[in-house]
Amino acid sequence: MIAASDLAPSYDLVVIGGGPAGLAAASLAARAGVSTVLFDENPGIGGQIYRAITTTPVADRAVLGEDYWAGTELAADAKASGASIVNGATVWSLDPQRMVGASIAGKVRMIEAKRVIIATGSQERPFPIPGWTLPGVMTAGGAQTALKAQGLVPSGRTVMAGSGPLLWLLAAQTLRAGGRVDAILDTTPWRNWLQALVHLPDFALSPYFTKGLALLREVKAKVPVHRVDRVEAVGKEKLSEVVFASGGREQRLPADLLLLHQGVVPNVNLANAAGVAHLWNDRQLCFVPVLDADFGSSVPGIAVAGDGAGIAGGTAAAERGRVAAIAAVRALRPEATLPDTQAIRQKLQREEMGRAFLDWLNRPAESFRQPEGETLACRCEEVTAKQVRDMARIGCEGPNQMKAFLRCGMGPCQGRLCGLTVTELIAAERKMTPAEVGYYRLRPPVKPITLAELASLPISEAERKAVER
Protein backbone atom coordinates (compact mmCIF):
# COMPACT_ATOMS: atom_id res chain seq x y z
CA MET A 1 0.00 0.00 0.00
CA ILE A 2 1.26 3.44 -0.96
CA ALA A 3 0.85 6.06 1.81
CA ALA A 4 0.49 9.83 1.39
CA SER A 5 4.05 10.28 2.67
CA ASP A 6 5.39 8.03 -0.13
CA LEU A 7 4.13 10.39 -2.84
CA ALA A 8 6.35 12.79 -4.74
CA PRO A 9 5.36 16.47 -4.64
CA SER A 10 4.93 16.45 -8.42
CA TYR A 11 4.38 14.03 -11.28
CA ASP A 12 4.46 14.36 -15.05
CA LEU A 13 1.07 12.71 -15.27
CA VAL A 14 -1.68 12.24 -12.71
CA VAL A 15 -4.45 9.84 -13.73
CA ILE A 16 -7.64 9.96 -11.70
CA GLY A 17 -9.69 6.76 -11.74
CA GLY A 18 -8.59 3.12 -12.00
CA GLY A 19 -11.10 1.72 -14.48
CA PRO A 20 -10.21 0.69 -18.04
CA ALA A 21 -9.43 4.23 -19.24
CA GLY A 22 -7.25 5.10 -16.25
CA LEU A 23 -5.40 1.77 -16.20
CA ALA A 24 -4.68 1.86 -19.94
CA ALA A 25 -3.57 5.51 -19.79
CA ALA A 26 -1.29 5.07 -16.77
CA SER A 27 0.25 1.92 -18.18
CA LEU A 28 1.04 3.45 -21.57
CA ALA A 29 2.47 6.66 -20.09
CA ALA A 30 4.63 4.91 -17.49
CA ARG A 31 6.04 2.57 -20.13
CA ALA A 32 6.93 5.59 -22.25
CA GLY A 33 9.08 6.87 -19.39
CA VAL A 34 6.73 9.46 -17.96
CA SER A 35 6.46 9.64 -14.15
CA THR A 36 2.87 8.60 -13.52
CA VAL A 37 0.62 8.24 -10.51
CA LEU A 38 -2.92 6.83 -10.62
CA PHE A 39 -5.38 7.66 -7.83
CA ASP A 40 -8.52 5.61 -7.25
CA GLU A 41 -10.90 5.86 -4.32
CA ASN A 42 -11.94 2.20 -4.29
CA PRO A 43 -10.18 -0.56 -2.33
CA GLY A 44 -8.91 -2.13 -5.59
CA ILE A 45 -8.37 -1.35 -9.26
CA GLY A 46 -10.74 -2.16 -12.12
CA GLY A 47 -13.29 0.63 -11.87
CA GLN A 48 -16.91 -0.50 -12.07
CA ILE A 49 -16.74 -2.76 -15.13
CA TYR A 50 -13.72 -4.70 -13.85
CA ARG A 51 -14.61 -4.18 -10.19
CA ALA A 52 -12.47 -6.38 -7.87
CA ILE A 53 -10.77 -7.95 -10.91
CA THR A 54 -7.77 -9.02 -8.81
CA THR A 55 -9.75 -10.13 -5.73
CA THR A 56 -13.24 -11.29 -6.74
CA PRO A 57 -14.50 -14.34 -4.82
CA VAL A 58 -16.58 -15.38 -7.88
CA ALA A 59 -14.37 -18.26 -9.04
CA ASP A 60 -16.63 -19.73 -11.74
CA ARG A 61 -15.62 -17.67 -14.79
CA ALA A 62 -18.93 -18.34 -16.54
CA VAL A 63 -20.86 -16.32 -13.92
CA LEU A 64 -19.41 -12.90 -14.70
CA GLY A 65 -18.49 -13.79 -18.29
CA GLU A 66 -15.37 -13.43 -20.43
CA ASP A 67 -15.90 -9.68 -20.99
CA TYR A 68 -15.31 -9.20 -17.27
CA TRP A 69 -12.20 -11.38 -17.17
CA ALA A 70 -10.72 -9.38 -20.05
CA GLY A 71 -9.90 -6.85 -17.33
CA THR A 72 -7.27 -9.19 -15.85
CA GLU A 73 -4.77 -8.37 -18.57
CA LEU A 74 -5.38 -4.64 -18.32
CA ALA A 75 -4.87 -4.72 -14.55
CA ALA A 76 -1.72 -6.85 -14.74
CA ASP A 77 -0.34 -4.64 -17.49
CA ALA A 78 -0.87 -1.48 -15.44
CA LYS A 79 0.65 -3.02 -12.30
CA ALA A 80 3.79 -4.03 -14.19
CA SER A 81 4.10 -0.69 -16.00
CA GLY A 82 5.98 1.23 -13.32
CA ALA A 83 3.09 3.63 -12.67
CA SER A 84 2.37 4.26 -8.98
CA ILE A 85 -1.16 2.99 -8.39
CA VAL A 86 -2.77 4.30 -5.23
CA ASN A 87 -6.07 2.81 -4.09
CA GLY A 88 -8.16 4.24 -1.27
CA ALA A 89 -7.14 7.69 -2.56
CA THR A 90 -9.90 10.26 -2.81
CA VAL A 91 -9.22 13.13 -5.21
CA TRP A 92 -11.31 15.97 -3.83
CA SER A 93 -9.82 18.87 -5.75
CA LEU A 94 -8.35 19.71 -9.14
CA ASP A 95 -7.76 23.25 -10.31
CA PRO A 96 -6.97 24.68 -13.76
CA GLN A 97 -3.28 24.89 -12.77
CA ARG A 98 -3.44 21.10 -12.33
CA MET A 99 -2.89 21.05 -8.58
CA VAL A 100 -4.43 17.78 -7.41
CA GLY A 101 -5.78 17.45 -3.85
CA ALA A 102 -5.79 13.81 -2.74
CA SER A 103 -6.63 12.22 0.59
CA ILE A 104 -5.18 8.82 1.48
CA ALA A 105 -6.01 7.10 4.77
CA GLY A 106 -6.86 10.42 6.39
CA LYS A 107 -3.75 12.26 5.14
CA VAL A 108 -3.96 14.99 2.50
CA ARG A 109 -1.39 15.90 -0.13
CA MET A 110 -1.42 18.59 -2.83
CA ILE A 111 0.31 17.15 -5.90
CA GLU A 112 1.48 19.16 -8.91
CA ALA A 113 0.83 17.58 -12.29
CA LYS A 114 2.18 18.62 -15.68
CA ARG A 115 -0.70 16.69 -17.25
CA VAL A 116 -3.91 15.26 -15.84
CA ILE A 117 -6.17 12.57 -17.28
CA ILE A 118 -9.57 12.45 -15.61
CA ALA A 119 -10.87 8.89 -15.91
CA THR A 120 -13.66 9.00 -13.37
CA GLY A 121 -16.04 7.17 -15.69
CA SER A 122 -19.76 7.03 -15.43
CA GLN A 123 -22.48 6.63 -12.86
CA GLU A 124 -26.01 5.37 -13.20
CA ARG A 125 -28.53 7.87 -14.50
CA PRO A 126 -30.91 9.02 -11.78
CA PHE A 127 -34.12 6.94 -11.85
CA PRO A 128 -36.55 9.06 -9.83
CA ILE A 129 -39.70 6.99 -9.31
CA PRO A 130 -42.02 7.06 -6.29
CA GLY A 131 -40.35 5.22 -3.42
CA TRP A 132 -36.85 5.05 -4.93
CA THR A 133 -35.30 6.05 -1.60
CA LEU A 134 -36.77 3.08 0.32
CA PRO A 135 -34.34 0.54 1.75
CA GLY A 136 -34.61 -2.46 -0.58
CA VAL A 137 -34.37 -0.29 -3.69
CA MET A 138 -30.88 -0.19 -5.21
CA THR A 139 -29.23 0.41 -8.54
CA ALA A 140 -28.56 -2.60 -10.77
CA GLY A 141 -24.94 -1.46 -10.86
CA GLY A 142 -24.85 -1.62 -7.07
CA ALA A 143 -26.04 -5.21 -7.07
CA GLN A 144 -23.48 -6.05 -9.73
CA THR A 145 -20.73 -4.48 -7.61
CA ALA A 146 -21.79 -6.63 -4.64
CA LEU A 147 -21.65 -9.71 -6.85
CA LYS A 148 -18.23 -8.94 -8.35
CA ALA A 149 -16.51 -7.72 -5.21
CA GLN A 150 -18.15 -9.74 -2.43
CA GLY A 151 -19.92 -12.63 -4.15
CA LEU A 152 -23.33 -11.44 -2.94
CA VAL A 153 -26.35 -12.47 -5.05
CA PRO A 154 -29.99 -11.40 -4.74
CA SER A 155 -31.78 -14.17 -2.85
CA GLY A 156 -35.14 -12.71 -1.83
CA ARG A 157 -38.01 -11.73 -4.11
CA THR A 158 -36.14 -9.65 -6.69
CA VAL A 159 -37.49 -7.36 -9.40
CA MET A 160 -35.32 -5.53 -11.94
CA ALA A 161 -36.67 -2.47 -13.74
CA GLY A 162 -35.41 -0.19 -16.47
CA SER A 163 -33.63 -0.44 -19.77
CA GLY A 164 -30.19 -0.87 -21.25
CA PRO A 165 -27.55 -3.60 -21.59
CA LEU A 166 -26.42 -3.60 -17.94
CA LEU A 167 -29.87 -4.65 -16.70
CA TRP A 168 -29.86 -7.76 -18.89
CA LEU A 169 -26.24 -8.55 -18.09
CA LEU A 170 -26.94 -8.36 -14.35
CA ALA A 171 -30.01 -10.57 -14.72
CA ALA A 172 -27.95 -13.18 -16.57
CA GLN A 173 -25.07 -13.03 -14.05
CA THR A 174 -27.49 -13.30 -11.12
CA LEU A 175 -29.18 -16.37 -12.60
CA ARG A 176 -25.85 -18.02 -13.44
CA ALA A 177 -24.71 -17.46 -9.84
CA GLY A 178 -27.83 -19.17 -8.50
CA GLY A 179 -29.54 -15.94 -7.46
CA ARG A 180 -33.16 -15.03 -7.87
CA VAL A 181 -34.89 -12.76 -10.41
CA ASP A 182 -38.70 -12.80 -10.20
CA ALA A 183 -39.47 -10.34 -12.97
CA ILE A 184 -37.97 -7.77 -15.29
CA LEU A 185 -39.92 -4.59 -15.93
CA ASP A 186 -38.73 -3.28 -19.28
CA THR A 187 -39.25 0.49 -19.46
CA THR A 188 -37.87 0.92 -23.00
CA PRO A 189 -40.49 2.87 -24.98
CA TRP A 190 -41.54 1.08 -28.20
CA ARG A 191 -41.30 4.34 -30.13
CA ASN A 192 -37.53 4.42 -29.50
CA TRP A 193 -37.26 1.94 -32.38
CA LEU A 194 -38.24 4.74 -34.78
CA GLN A 195 -34.95 6.53 -34.14
CA ALA A 196 -32.87 3.44 -33.39
CA LEU A 197 -33.70 1.46 -36.50
CA VAL A 198 -31.56 3.44 -38.95
CA HIS A 199 -28.53 2.69 -36.75
CA LEU A 200 -29.21 -1.06 -36.64
CA PRO A 201 -26.85 -1.91 -39.56
CA ASP A 202 -23.92 -0.28 -37.70
CA PHE A 203 -24.85 -2.02 -34.47
CA ALA A 204 -25.08 -5.35 -36.30
CA LEU A 205 -21.38 -4.93 -37.16
CA SER A 206 -20.32 -4.02 -33.60
CA PRO A 207 -19.05 -6.59 -31.08
CA TYR A 208 -22.08 -5.91 -28.88
CA PHE A 209 -24.66 -7.22 -31.37
CA THR A 210 -24.35 -11.01 -31.00
CA LYS A 211 -23.53 -10.72 -27.30
CA GLY A 212 -26.65 -8.64 -26.71
CA LEU A 213 -28.93 -11.06 -28.51
CA ALA A 214 -27.51 -14.03 -26.61
CA LEU A 215 -28.04 -12.24 -23.28
CA LEU A 216 -31.67 -11.41 -24.09
CA ARG A 217 -32.35 -15.02 -25.06
CA GLU A 218 -30.64 -16.36 -21.94
CA VAL A 219 -32.66 -14.15 -19.57
CA LYS A 220 -36.03 -14.27 -21.33
CA ALA A 221 -35.99 -18.08 -21.22
CA LYS A 222 -36.02 -17.94 -17.41
CA VAL A 223 -37.63 -14.69 -16.27
CA PRO A 224 -41.01 -13.12 -17.08
CA VAL A 225 -40.54 -9.74 -18.78
CA HIS A 226 -43.23 -7.04 -18.65
CA ARG A 227 -43.23 -3.92 -20.81
CA VAL A 228 -44.21 -1.09 -18.49
CA ASP A 229 -44.70 2.68 -18.57
CA ARG A 230 -44.94 3.21 -14.80
CA VAL A 231 -42.99 1.76 -11.85
CA GLU A 232 -43.42 2.52 -8.14
CA ALA A 233 -41.64 1.19 -5.08
CA VAL A 234 -44.07 0.80 -2.17
CA GLY A 235 -43.38 0.13 1.49
CA LYS A 236 -43.38 1.75 4.91
CA GLU A 237 -39.88 1.54 6.38
CA LYS A 238 -38.62 -0.64 3.52
CA LEU A 239 -39.72 -2.03 0.17
CA SER A 240 -42.67 -4.41 0.33
CA GLU A 241 -44.02 -4.38 -3.20
CA VAL A 242 -43.42 -3.06 -6.69
CA VAL A 243 -46.38 -1.54 -8.51
CA PHE A 244 -46.20 -1.28 -12.28
CA ALA A 245 -48.52 -0.44 -15.11
CA SER A 246 -48.73 -0.79 -18.81
CA GLY A 247 -51.34 1.25 -20.66
CA GLY A 248 -53.25 1.92 -17.44
CA ARG A 249 -53.47 -1.76 -16.34
CA GLU A 250 -51.89 -1.89 -12.88
CA GLN A 251 -50.16 -4.91 -11.36
CA ARG A 252 -48.46 -5.47 -7.99
CA LEU A 253 -45.59 -7.76 -7.11
CA PRO A 254 -44.46 -8.40 -3.52
CA ALA A 255 -40.69 -7.78 -3.44
CA ASP A 256 -37.69 -7.58 -1.11
CA LEU A 257 -35.33 -6.03 -3.64
CA LEU A 258 -35.94 -3.69 -6.58
CA LEU A 259 -32.94 -3.03 -8.82
CA LEU A 260 -33.19 0.07 -11.02
CA HIS A 261 -31.23 0.96 -14.12
CA GLN A 262 -31.77 3.30 -17.03
CA GLY A 263 -28.33 3.63 -18.48
CA VAL A 264 -25.21 5.42 -17.36
CA VAL A 265 -24.06 9.04 -17.71
CA PRO A 266 -20.66 10.70 -17.30
CA ASN A 267 -19.66 11.42 -13.72
CA VAL A 268 -18.95 15.12 -14.31
CA ASN A 269 -18.22 16.39 -10.81
CA LEU A 270 -14.42 16.57 -10.85
CA ALA A 271 -14.14 17.87 -14.43
CA ASN A 272 -16.88 20.43 -13.87
CA ALA A 273 -15.19 21.70 -10.68
CA ALA A 274 -11.86 21.97 -12.54
CA GLY A 275 -13.53 24.36 -14.98
CA VAL A 276 -13.82 21.96 -17.92
CA ALA A 277 -16.52 23.15 -20.36
CA HIS A 278 -19.45 20.76 -20.83
CA LEU A 279 -22.23 20.58 -23.42
CA TRP A 280 -25.64 18.91 -23.42
CA ASN A 281 -25.74 15.74 -25.50
CA ASP A 282 -29.33 15.22 -26.64
CA ARG A 283 -28.86 11.63 -27.78
CA GLN A 284 -27.40 10.51 -24.45
CA LEU A 285 -29.49 13.02 -22.45
CA CYS A 286 -26.61 14.20 -20.28
CA PHE A 287 -23.80 16.73 -20.09
CA VAL A 288 -20.49 15.67 -21.65
CA PRO A 289 -17.16 17.52 -21.62
CA VAL A 290 -16.10 19.43 -24.75
CA LEU A 291 -13.05 17.52 -26.02
CA ASP A 292 -10.62 17.50 -28.94
CA ALA A 293 -9.58 14.40 -30.92
CA ASP A 294 -7.03 13.51 -28.20
CA PHE A 295 -9.65 13.89 -25.43
CA GLY A 296 -8.05 17.17 -24.35
CA SER A 297 -10.53 19.43 -22.53
CA SER A 298 -11.05 23.20 -22.55
CA VAL A 299 -8.53 23.47 -19.68
CA PRO A 300 -4.94 23.16 -20.97
CA GLY A 301 -3.21 19.98 -19.82
CA ILE A 302 -6.40 18.29 -18.57
CA ALA A 303 -7.91 15.44 -20.62
CA VAL A 304 -11.04 13.42 -19.92
CA ALA A 305 -10.95 9.79 -21.11
CA GLY A 306 -13.26 6.80 -20.75
CA ASP A 307 -17.01 7.00 -20.20
CA GLY A 308 -16.51 10.38 -18.54
CA ALA A 309 -15.97 11.68 -22.08
CA GLY A 310 -19.42 10.42 -23.13
CA ILE A 311 -20.73 6.88 -22.81
CA ALA A 312 -19.07 4.31 -25.10
CA GLY A 313 -18.43 1.27 -22.87
CA GLY A 314 -15.46 -0.39 -21.18
CA THR A 315 -13.40 -1.53 -24.15
CA ALA A 316 -13.72 1.84 -25.86
CA ALA A 317 -12.72 3.44 -22.55
CA ALA A 318 -9.35 1.67 -22.59
CA GLU A 319 -8.63 2.87 -26.15
CA ARG A 320 -9.65 6.40 -25.22
CA GLY A 321 -7.27 6.22 -22.26
CA ARG A 322 -4.45 5.22 -24.62
CA VAL A 323 -5.19 8.07 -27.03
CA ALA A 324 -5.20 10.59 -24.18
CA ALA A 325 -1.98 9.13 -22.74
CA ILE A 326 -0.20 9.32 -26.11
CA ALA A 327 -1.06 13.02 -26.34
CA ALA A 328 0.28 13.55 -22.82
CA VAL A 329 3.53 11.67 -23.54
CA ARG A 330 4.04 13.59 -26.81
CA ALA A 331 3.80 16.86 -24.89
CA LEU A 332 6.03 15.74 -22.01
CA ARG A 333 8.62 13.54 -23.69
CA PRO A 334 8.59 13.98 -27.48
CA GLU A 335 11.50 11.55 -27.90
CA ALA A 336 9.59 8.59 -26.37
CA THR A 337 8.65 5.60 -28.54
CA LEU A 338 4.90 5.22 -28.70
CA PRO A 339 2.43 2.62 -29.97
CA ASP A 340 0.74 3.15 -33.36
CA THR A 341 -1.94 5.77 -32.74
CA GLN A 342 -3.75 5.01 -35.98
CA ALA A 343 -4.33 1.39 -34.96
CA ILE A 344 -5.71 2.50 -31.59
CA ARG A 345 -8.06 5.01 -33.21
CA GLN A 346 -9.35 2.34 -35.59
CA LYS A 347 -10.06 -0.01 -32.70
CA LEU A 348 -11.82 2.79 -30.89
CA GLN A 349 -13.94 3.54 -33.92
CA ARG A 350 -15.02 -0.09 -34.12
CA GLU A 351 -15.90 -0.15 -30.43
CA GLU A 352 -17.98 3.01 -30.78
CA MET A 353 -19.86 1.77 -33.87
CA GLY A 354 -22.97 0.35 -32.27
CA ARG A 355 -23.37 3.18 -29.79
CA ALA A 356 -25.92 5.26 -31.71
CA PHE A 357 -28.29 2.30 -31.87
CA LEU A 358 -27.92 1.51 -28.16
CA ASP A 359 -28.35 5.17 -27.20
CA TRP A 360 -31.50 5.72 -29.24
CA LEU A 361 -33.04 2.37 -28.32
CA ASN A 362 -32.45 2.76 -24.58
CA ARG A 363 -33.23 6.47 -24.30
CA PRO A 364 -35.33 6.56 -21.12
CA ALA A 365 -38.91 7.84 -21.43
CA GLU A 366 -39.60 11.38 -20.27
CA SER A 367 -41.82 10.09 -17.45
CA PHE A 368 -38.86 8.23 -15.93
CA ARG A 369 -36.56 11.28 -16.17
CA GLN A 370 -38.93 14.06 -15.23
CA PRO A 371 -40.84 12.99 -12.12
CA GLU A 372 -43.98 14.65 -10.78
CA GLY A 373 -45.68 15.34 -7.48
CA GLU A 374 -44.19 14.00 -4.26
CA THR A 375 -41.50 11.87 -5.94
CA LEU A 376 -38.12 12.96 -4.59
CA ALA A 377 -35.88 14.66 -7.13
CA CYS A 378 -33.07 15.31 -4.61
CA ARG A 379 -32.55 12.32 -2.34
CA CYS A 380 -30.10 14.01 0.05
CA GLU A 381 -32.14 17.10 0.89
CA GLU A 382 -35.49 15.39 0.24
CA VAL A 383 -36.75 17.89 -2.31
CA THR A 384 -39.78 16.77 -4.32
CA ALA A 385 -40.34 17.08 -8.04
CA LYS A 386 -43.34 19.31 -7.32
CA GLN A 387 -41.19 21.74 -5.33
CA VAL A 388 -38.66 22.01 -8.16
CA ARG A 389 -41.39 22.42 -10.78
CA ASP A 390 -43.21 25.06 -8.69
CA MET A 391 -40.02 27.08 -8.20
CA ALA A 392 -39.23 26.93 -11.91
CA ARG A 393 -42.76 28.08 -12.69
CA ILE A 394 -42.53 31.13 -10.43
CA GLY A 395 -39.30 32.21 -12.07
CA CYS A 396 -36.28 30.27 -10.80
CA GLU A 397 -33.97 30.36 -13.78
CA GLY A 398 -31.50 27.58 -13.25
CA PRO A 399 -30.05 24.82 -11.08
CA ASN A 400 -27.75 27.17 -9.17
CA GLN A 401 -30.57 29.47 -8.11
CA MET A 402 -32.59 26.35 -7.27
CA LYS A 403 -29.92 25.44 -4.70
CA ALA A 404 -30.56 28.70 -2.88
CA PHE A 405 -34.34 28.21 -2.98
CA LEU A 406 -34.63 24.52 -2.11
CA ARG A 407 -31.16 23.21 -1.18
CA CYS A 408 -31.43 20.55 -3.91
CA GLY A 409 -27.96 19.46 -4.96
CA MET A 410 -26.43 20.73 -1.71
CA GLY A 411 -26.41 17.46 0.21
CA PRO A 412 -23.48 15.08 0.47
CA CYS A 413 -23.87 13.62 -3.06
CA GLN A 414 -23.32 17.13 -4.46
CA GLY A 415 -25.94 16.80 -7.18
CA ARG A 416 -24.78 13.46 -8.56
CA LEU A 417 -28.21 11.91 -8.02
CA CYS A 418 -30.38 14.96 -8.82
CA GLY A 419 -28.44 17.20 -11.22
CA LEU A 420 -29.85 15.89 -14.48
CA THR A 421 -33.36 15.64 -13.02
CA VAL A 422 -33.32 19.24 -11.80
CA THR A 423 -31.98 20.53 -15.13
CA GLU A 424 -34.64 18.63 -17.06
CA LEU A 425 -37.47 19.70 -14.73
CA ILE A 426 -36.52 23.36 -15.04
CA ALA A 427 -36.27 22.99 -18.83
CA ALA A 428 -39.68 21.32 -19.01
CA GLU A 429 -41.41 23.95 -16.85
CA ARG A 430 -39.75 26.96 -18.47
CA LYS A 431 -40.05 25.59 -22.03
CA MET A 432 -36.29 25.75 -22.50
CA THR A 433 -33.73 23.17 -23.57
CA PRO A 434 -31.49 21.48 -20.98
CA ALA A 435 -28.58 23.06 -22.87
CA GLU A 436 -29.99 26.51 -22.10
CA VAL A 437 -30.73 25.66 -18.47
CA GLY A 438 -27.24 24.28 -17.81
CA TYR A 439 -25.96 22.30 -14.84
CA TYR A 440 -24.91 22.91 -11.25
CA ARG A 441 -21.67 24.87 -10.86
CA LEU A 442 -19.55 22.47 -8.84
CA ARG A 443 -16.68 23.41 -6.59
CA PRO A 444 -14.01 21.58 -4.63
CA PRO A 445 -14.01 19.66 -2.40
CA VAL A 446 -15.91 17.39 -4.80
CA LYS A 447 -15.83 14.70 -2.13
CA PRO A 448 -16.24 15.55 1.55
CA ILE A 449 -13.05 15.70 3.61
CA THR A 450 -12.58 16.51 7.27
CA LEU A 451 -10.75 19.50 8.73
CA ALA A 452 -8.38 16.99 10.35
CA GLU A 453 -7.48 15.69 6.89
CA LEU A 454 -6.79 19.23 5.67
CA ALA A 455 -4.73 19.94 8.77
CA SER A 456 -2.51 16.96 7.91
CA LEU A 457 -0.95 18.89 5.00
CA PRO A 458 2.80 19.28 5.44
CA ILE A 459 3.64 22.84 6.51
CA SER A 460 7.02 24.51 5.94
CA GLU A 461 8.71 26.62 8.62
CA ALA A 462 8.14 29.76 6.52
CA GLU A 463 4.43 29.00 6.19
CA ARG A 464 4.13 28.46 9.94
CA LYS A 465 5.93 31.73 10.71
CA ALA A 466 3.68 33.63 8.28
CA VAL A 467 0.63 33.01 10.46
CA GLU A 468 2.14 32.68 13.95
CA ARG A 469 2.64 35.65 16.19
Add this chain to the structure above:
Amino acid sequence: MFKRLADAGTAVAITVDGKPVAARAGDTVAAALLAAGIDHCRTTPVTGAPRAPYCLMGVCFECLVTVDGVGSRQGCLIPVREGMKVETQLGKREAGR
Protein backbone atom coordinates in the same frame (compact mmCIF):
# COMPACT_ATOMS: atom_id res chain seq x y z
CA MET B 1 -32.08 -9.64 0.20
CA PHE B 2 -28.67 -11.11 -0.59
CA LYS B 3 -26.88 -14.38 0.03
CA ARG B 4 -23.19 -15.16 -0.23
CA LEU B 5 -21.72 -17.52 -2.77
CA ALA B 6 -20.20 -20.47 -0.92
CA ASP B 7 -16.55 -19.69 -1.64
CA ALA B 8 -16.43 -16.12 -0.25
CA GLY B 9 -13.35 -15.11 1.93
CA THR B 10 -12.18 -15.51 5.54
CA ALA B 11 -14.19 -14.22 8.52
CA VAL B 12 -13.70 -10.69 9.89
CA ALA B 13 -15.49 -9.74 13.12
CA ILE B 14 -17.01 -6.26 13.29
CA THR B 15 -19.76 -4.75 15.41
CA VAL B 16 -22.76 -2.79 14.18
CA ASP B 17 -24.40 -0.68 16.90
CA GLY B 18 -22.58 -2.87 19.42
CA LYS B 19 -23.87 -6.18 18.03
CA PRO B 20 -21.41 -8.63 16.48
CA VAL B 21 -21.64 -9.04 12.69
CA ALA B 22 -19.68 -11.67 10.77
CA ALA B 23 -18.12 -9.94 7.77
CA ARG B 24 -15.68 -11.44 5.30
CA ALA B 25 -12.29 -10.28 4.06
CA GLY B 26 -12.94 -8.28 0.90
CA ASP B 27 -16.20 -6.81 2.24
CA THR B 28 -16.75 -3.12 2.35
CA VAL B 29 -18.73 -1.85 5.33
CA ALA B 30 -21.81 -1.37 3.11
CA ALA B 31 -21.55 -4.89 1.66
CA ALA B 32 -21.18 -6.37 5.15
CA LEU B 33 -24.37 -4.58 6.24
CA LEU B 34 -26.27 -5.89 3.19
CA ALA B 35 -24.96 -9.43 3.70
CA ALA B 36 -26.03 -9.32 7.36
CA GLY B 37 -29.55 -8.32 6.33
CA ILE B 38 -29.38 -4.99 8.19
CA ASP B 39 -32.16 -3.07 6.51
CA HIS B 40 -31.03 0.51 7.01
CA CYS B 41 -27.73 2.19 7.80
CA ARG B 42 -28.81 5.77 8.50
CA THR B 43 -31.74 8.11 8.84
CA THR B 44 -31.99 11.34 6.86
CA PRO B 45 -31.33 14.81 8.31
CA VAL B 46 -34.56 16.30 6.91
CA THR B 47 -37.36 13.83 7.73
CA GLY B 48 -35.55 11.08 9.62
CA ALA B 49 -36.44 8.51 6.94
CA PRO B 50 -34.47 5.25 6.89
CA ARG B 51 -31.95 4.75 4.07
CA ALA B 52 -29.79 1.85 2.93
CA PRO B 53 -26.84 1.51 0.52
CA TYR B 54 -28.04 2.40 -2.98
CA CYS B 55 -25.25 2.62 -5.58
CA LEU B 56 -22.27 0.89 -3.87
CA MET B 57 -19.87 2.90 -6.04
CA GLY B 58 -19.22 6.04 -4.05
CA VAL B 59 -21.74 8.26 -5.81
CA CYS B 60 -25.00 8.38 -3.82
CA PHE B 61 -23.84 8.84 -0.21
CA GLU B 62 -26.76 6.77 1.10
CA CYS B 63 -24.44 4.36 2.94
CA LEU B 64 -23.06 7.03 5.27
CA VAL B 65 -22.24 5.47 8.63
CA THR B 66 -20.08 6.17 11.67
CA VAL B 67 -16.90 4.09 11.53
CA ASP B 68 -14.73 3.87 14.65
CA GLY B 69 -16.20 7.12 15.92
CA VAL B 70 -15.88 9.14 12.70
CA GLY B 71 -19.24 10.13 11.20
CA SER B 72 -20.42 10.40 7.60
CA ARG B 73 -18.03 7.83 6.18
CA GLN B 74 -18.97 6.24 2.85
CA GLY B 75 -19.49 2.61 3.84
CA CYS B 76 -19.13 1.37 0.27
CA LEU B 77 -15.54 2.64 0.00
CA ILE B 78 -14.19 1.37 3.31
CA PRO B 79 -12.93 -2.21 3.65
CA VAL B 80 -13.88 -3.97 6.90
CA ARG B 81 -11.16 -4.53 9.47
CA GLU B 82 -11.11 -6.91 12.46
CA GLY B 83 -12.69 -5.16 15.47
CA MET B 84 -14.17 -2.28 13.46
CA LYS B 85 -17.03 -0.47 15.20
CA VAL B 86 -19.81 0.60 12.83
CA GLU B 87 -22.77 2.66 13.97
CA THR B 88 -25.90 3.62 12.08
CA GLN B 89 -26.11 7.34 11.68
CA LEU B 90 -29.10 9.27 13.00
CA GLY B 91 -29.50 12.26 10.72
CA LYS B 92 -32.25 14.31 12.25
CA ARG B 93 -31.33 16.72 15.00
CA GLU B 94 -33.59 19.07 16.88
CA ALA B 95 -32.39 22.55 17.78
CA GLY B 96 -31.41 23.05 21.40
CA ARG B 97 -30.93 19.36 22.21
